[in-house]
Amino acid sequence: MTLKFVDVSSAQGNYTVGSNGEEGIIVKVSEGTGYVNPNFEHVASQAKASGKPLGIYHWLSPGISGASQADYFIANSGEFFEIANPILDCEQKGITVAQVNDFVTY
Incomplete structure (x- = not known):
């Protein structure tokens, strides 16, 4: 089964969830x-209220260091x-591969 998702960053401004079906x-996030x-x-609050699946991401x-970026991502993700x-x-x-490994194992 394929689901249609949208990727929302600050480039999309104050996006309204559901506006593109x-x-x-x-x-x-960060x-x-x-x-x-x-x-x-x-945007994340709208997605939560709508019941739609939600993904949140960090741009490495x-x-x-991957670990410091993971910490920053988690700290700024809040309840989400x-x-x-x-x-x-x-x-x-x-x-680097080391950065990715440090991030995902943090």
Whole structure:
């Protein structure tokens, strides 16, 4: 079974859950150790209220330990860390296997 999800970051602004007929939401929480999506809680709260499946993600940044980024992600996920599916986004050039391992085993 395939479900239609949308990926929401600050680039989509104050997104309204359900506005594109999606069946689930994946929301960016954080990036590195110095950025939190200003719309994260608003969108995640809508997804929770709608009962739609929710994923939350961290954008891994090179040059910063995976463990410190995992700690930052968890700290900024609030209640949603316990109810959503956590996802690690590894797209940037320069990310190491060690960073990924440190993040996922934190």
